[in-house]
Each structure stands twice: as structure tokens, then as C-alpha cells.
Amino acid sequence: MRTIILKTASNYLLPLLLLFSVFILLRGHYQPGGGFVGGLVASIAFVLHAFANGLKSTQEFLRYHPGIAIPIGLTISLLSGVLPLLSGLPFMKGSWFKDPVPVIGMVGSPLFFDIGVFFVVIGVTLTILFTISETAQE
Amino acid sequence: MIVAVLSGFIVAILLIFFGKYFRGKASVAFSALPLALFVYFLSMVPVVSSGNTLSSGLRWIPSLNVHLNFFADGLSLLFALLITGIGFLVFLYASNYLKGHIYIDRFFGYLSMFMGSMLGLVLSDNVLTLFIFWELTSISSFFLIGFDNDNEESRKNSLLALAITGGGGFFLLAGFILLGYVGGTLSIQEMLQLSEVIKGHQLYPWILAFVVAGAFTKSAQFPFHFWLPGAMKAPTPVSAYLHSATMVKAGIYLLARFTPVLGSHYYWNTTLLIIGAITMLYAAFHAIIRTDLKSILAYSTVSALGMLTFLIGLGTKEALIAASVFILVHALYKAALFLTAGVIDHETGIRDVTKLAGLRKVLLPVAIGGTLAALSNAGIPFTFGFLGKDLIYEATLAFEDFGIWFTAAAVITNIFLLYAGFIAGIKPFTGKLPVAYKDVHLPSAALWLPALLLGVAGLFFGVFPAVIDKSIIQPVVLAIHGSAVDIPLKIWHGFNKVLLLSIITITAGFFLFYFINPSNRYVKFIGKIDFLSPQQILSNGAYKIQHFSTWYTKTLQNGYLRLYVMVIVFFLMALLAYKLFTGVYIYIDSSQFHELTLYEVMVTGIMFIAILITVLTSSRLTAVASMGVVGYCLCLLFVFYSAPDLAMTQFTIDTLTVVLFVLVLFKLPPFISFANTAVKIRDAVIALSFGSLISIIALEVLNETVEKETSIFYGENSYALAKGKNIVNVILVDFRGMDTLVEIIVLTIAAIGVFSLLKFKISANENDHV
Structure with missing residues (x-):
């Protein structure tokens, strides 16, 4: 299954797809997209890389176990919900910066929540897929 | 009061961390807790005896109307005093009884937890908190019965006790919820005012049935009595504390507590009278044919509980007074008898009364305690039991309709109980000391003093009833009966029928004791008709259920994914099709279709x-x-x-x-290809019908008038409130963000599940154990 073409392509596709996934994540608030789909796209990027170069090399490339993204994402999401509590607002109350940031657009707590979702989805998907494929190869 | 109730739990939790420092002699220190609480509750007596109630509360779950509200009236206080007073003696006793046991800290943890829950139970004003504490007593009792967890019998019996009392707890919860629904309040004190409303409501029979079922299972009434003799597998201090003096009386407490609310109704009185009478006679009969010390005491406890239910069922003023006194009488003498039995067991290792004799020569203080308790149990004049028995006879005689029969039942029960008490409290100490017990020596005071104290208390209250008359008993009657009653406890009632009945009881009991020796013969006889006992019937039923569920699981959960999918689809199809073909008019509105592209x-x-x-x-x-x-x-x-x-x-x-x-x-x-043609056709049929069903539903949806309220709301507010133009995403991260948060947690759990299932394989060696 390992072809030169796919291998070479995947090396270029990986950063592109990752960039695309971030794009999807950020545009989610105004146009179709969001953390969930973005996370899935990012996972596909890594899965494609693993298909082309073998699971080992993707794992080496990642350095850390993809599962590590789960607690990071959960923490970000939870924090974005908890932070409004500090200023006396209800849990998960959305709050925004007044002016839009260039490129990204409006920045607010829901965006951070979505970023958390993004990481959790990447972590979950890659953990499941990598675990199953490792077991299958044994 | 909150601190008093929760202190038991706090100690239990602290023991998890500091338990190891209390395994040795320091375990005596635990008895300081019940002692302090006892003094605290004793200090409430003056206020409560003047007719007031003390209360304190904490808002807990306001949205459900569940609050940690506690109040102490006469009834609560009597129980609180019993729980802490006998608790103190039992804690003291247990620290010596279980000396050197490696899990003694754990034992005291359970025991403190039990004490806390029991206090919470009797002091709660809110019925739902009462229920929570009620279940906590069942749970702590489960741990205490199964304390000796190496023993299979212990484990079995603790499970049985939990099943019966826990099952009863469900009924109780149902009863309480109905009560709350009918009365519109969860507070017991407020319910007291609503007695007529509740009794007049059409749900009253259900409330009655549920509450009574809870009380009967807890207080071991026929036909649920059998868990109590089984519970005797617990260490003896536990039997003395939970299974005679306090926990099993929780049901009695409940009945007494709800007498002013649910009582004085034909259904209430009849149910309690019949069940109480059956229990007291049935268990009294069982008590006299047993030979194991703790069995005898267990059955006589069941019988006494039956007597209490019976008295509450009579419901007259006299009967309620008798019940109030008898609760105290019984707690005192039965705990003493259990503690005595515990010492005998501890020192000789034998509990068979046919083999025990002459122990007074080596265990004199224990013998005195046991004898005093047995005398109080027998109702010999100048003991507290005498007062109790007289009041019972007065109550039954005063009852008009079946007074004679009730009195007869009470007399027979009392004769049997007297015999059982003598066998357990006196017989082991009389006669010649067998050679085998020559070396038995008196244990430390912590073991014999509690029983002696309880025995002396029984004598003291018998001689000076005025000490507790106005201060304790009358507030209890006030709480149960609802009005102040003035019948001072008297030692001497004059020559009347009651005295005659007392004399008959005592004489007949003595005759039994002198002429009938306990022997194994009767137990063997009972063994033959065992299949008729409620316990057998119940456990056979449980077996059948187990068989059925095994069969059911093997058939439906066979581990093949294809079967699961088929079952799910089939069931869904049946449900949908039923709904579709019974209630919906099917037509397809082709005018709404747009042109195919x-x-x-x-x-x-x-x-x-x-x-x-x-x-x-x-x-x-x-x-x-x-x-x-x-x-x-x-x-x-x-x-x-x-x-x-x-x-x-x-x-x-x-x-x-x-x-x-x-x-x-x-x-x-x-x-x-595993599947043969028949299977393929079957699967095709299922798949096709499922598909067509879904299509029909999808087409039917077009005919329904569409409620656009929700989508309009989100459409209008998504930018205004959440500053987002993509409604789907705004719903996900903002409006229903909480759902999403939970969903990503679920995803996490799924990932962990897959990872651990695949990565951590059970090695072949471990697999053997499973």
C-alpha cells in the first residue's frame, strides 16, 4: 500500500490539511465548520500520513501519544466555561473581546471552547485509530 | 443537632486515614463519641419533657425540597438516647471483644457510620432525608453482618439482610413520595397537621401499604422476619446494638412516628394487629425450640418486635403507653442478654445452651447481669419488665372487640419469651460447672460491665419508675398519641385481672423452664418442614429468577453483533409500526415534492x-x-x-x-459465506421492512405541521446573543454548550475504553481466575 506518490504527497498534504483544519475551526462561528469537523479533518491528516509512511513514523513524528490532546482539550473547554464564573457571570456565559483580531475575527470564550473540542476530537480519534491499528498489526 | 448526627460519619471518614493508629488499645477511645452524644441528648430531656420540640436545620437541596432538618420530640429523644446510650456500652464492649482483630478500625468505622445514620433517621424532619438515613442503616448493617468476610455464611446472610431491608426501603421511598404528593409537604411535622387530608385521600391505601412494607421489612415482621436470625452471623456487639436494640426498631419508630398521621384508620389497625400478632406468636414459638444462644435471642427479638407492632396496631392510649415503655424495656434487657451471650461465646467458644452450665462460678458479674436481664424480660415484680408487661395486659384487656383473644396471644407470647429469656440469661449459669470450663476466667471489665449496667438499669427503673415517667415516657406518648396523657407508671396496680395474668405468665413460664430442657430434637423437626418457611419460598423464587435471567442473557446477549443489531432493529420496528398503524393516518402528499434534479x-x-x-x-x-x-x-x-x-x-x-x-x-x-439462503432471506426481509418503515415515517413528517418556534428563536438570537452567524455552531458551543461539554467527555471515555480494552489484555494466567 506504500507508494512513493502517496508518501511524497502526504508530506505536503499533512501541513496543508492541518492548516485547513484550523481554518475550518476558526470560520466555524460564521460559516460552516467548527471544532468538531476541524478536529476530524486534522485527524484525517495524521491518518493519511500514517497510511503512507507507516504508523511508526507518524508516532515518531508526533513524539507524544495523541491521547495527550484529550486532557488538554478538556481543560481548555472547561476553563472557557469556568472563567466567566470568576467575574460573577453564570457558567459558560459567552464573553467577547470588543474588537476583532485580524485574520481570526472575533475572539471570545466560545472560540476557546471550540478549540477545546478540536483537541479532544483529535485526541479521541487518533487514540482509537492508532490503538486499533497497532493491535491489528500485532 | 446537625453536628451530632454527622459526627458519626465524620469519624467514619477520618478512620480511613487515621485508622491504623487505633488498632490497638486506643480503640477504647471511640466510645467517647457515643458517650458525648448521650450526654448531649440527655441535656435536651428537660426541654422536651415540658412538651417542646427542639429543631435545627440546613437547606440542602432546595430545588427538591430536601433539607437536613432535624427535630427532637419525645419519641426521637427516646430513640436518640437508646442509640447513644447503648451505643456507648457497645463501643466499649466491642473494643475489648474484638481486641487484636486486624480490621478493628474498620469495624468502628462501620459502627460510627451506623450510629450517625440511625440518629439521622430518628431525628429527621424531612421524609426524604429520613429515607436516606434509613438506607444508610441498611448499608452499614450489611457491612457489619458481613464483617467476618472470610465466612461464606456471613456473606450470604449480609446479602440477604441487605436484600430484604433494601427492598423494603424502595417501598418506603414510594410511600414517602406519595405522602409528599398527597400532603404537599415533605416535612413530618407539617404532615402531622394534615392527618385527615391524607387519610381521606384515595391514595391512602397505597401510602399505607408502602410505608408499612418498609417498616415490616426493617423490623423483621412476618413474613420478612428471617433475615434477622441470619444477621446473627455478625459479631455479638453488632447483634446487641443493631439487631436488637436499635436498627430493627427503626421500623417500630416509623410506625410510631406515623401513627398520628396515618393511624386510627381501620386498614392501619387491622394490618398492624394481624401481622404483629402472627409475628410475635410465630417467633416466640421458634425462640423456645432453638438451642443456639444467639438464635434464641434473635427469635425472641423478632417476637418482641411483633409485640410492638401489635401494640401500635391496637392504637389505643393504653397500648401506645405500653409500646413506649416496652421499647425501652426491651432495649435494656435484650442488649444485656446479647452482651452476656457474647461474653460466654468469647470465653468458652460455645453457644449451645444444652452444653452450657454452671458458669456463675467463673463469670459471676456476667451471671448477675444476665439474670437481672432475664428477670426483667420475665416481668418479675420490681423489674422494669414487670411494668411493661402490666401495661401490655392493660392495653389488650381494655380493647373491646377481641380483647380476650388479644390478651391470650399476649400471654402466650410472654410465657414463651420468659422461657427463652431464662434459657439464654440464667440457664448457662446454673447447675454444675462442667470440667471443660474450669479454666474459664473473668474477662476485663469492659466486657462484663455493660451487661451488668443494663441489667441494673432495668432493676432501677423498675423500682423507681418516677425517674423516667414524666421525663421520658410521657413525651413519647405525647408524640405518638398526639395529646398529653397522664398515667404515671406505678409498681402496684392493686389486685385485678392484670396482676392475675402476670402471675399466670410467670408461673407458666417457670413450669416450662423447669420441666422442658432445650434440645436439638425440635430444631431437627423444624428442619423437616423447612420448605414451607417464607425464607425457602423466597430463595427458591430468587433461584428461579436467576435461572430465567441466565437463559435470557444467553439467548439475547450471545455476543454476536449481528444478533444485537437484529434485536434492536426488530424491537424498534415493532414499536414504530405499532404507533404508525394505530394512531396515524398515512398518506403521501406528493404536492409538496419538488421536481427531481x-x-x-x-x-x-x-x-x-x-x-x-x-x-x-x-x-x-x-x-x-x-x-x-x-x-x-x-x-x-x-x-x-x-x-x-x-x-x-x-x-x-x-x-x-x-x-x-x-x-x-x-x-x-x-x-x-456462513449464511445459508434462509438466513439471507430473513435478513433481507428485516432490512427491507426497516428501510420502508423509515421511508414512510420520513414522508409522514412532511404532513405534520411544522413547529418553527425553536429554529426561529435560534435564528433571531444567534447573532444578537452569541455573536455568531453559523447557527449550528452557535448552538453547539454556546446555547447548548453544556451538552457539548458532556459529549466530549463521553468521547474521552470511549477513547479510554477502546485503549484499555485493546492494550491491557488479561494474561492467560489471570484469565483462569475469571
């Missing part, structure tokens, strides 16, 4: 071909790939119908699913 026709055509390939191919990889094609086509349809978010997600998910399939394919065995 070329794209749609093409995509559907591709889908159809892909499905055919999936079904017909003999290569797994092809099947998976064509399934992926079906999924992509679906995404296209979503795009056509302007659901881009859905399409994107579906698209990525589909990709990943195909990848997942391909990854697993290596693992699967080569593709072999």
Missing part, C-alpha cells in the same frame, strides 16, 4: 449501485469501499439540501470509518 437522480443512482455491490460482493474490501461511496453520496444529498455542516461532518466521519474498517480487516478471518 439531475444531480439527485445521479447521486441516488450511484448510491443504489453501491448498495448492490456491498451486498453482492465477496470481497470485504470492496464492501467497505462501496459502503463509503454510499456515505459520500449521502453527504452530497446533505449539500443539495443546504446542510453543509452536516455534510462536512458526515464526510469526515465516513472517511475515518472506512479507514477504521480497513485497519481491522487484517484481523478478520478470510471471507467465508
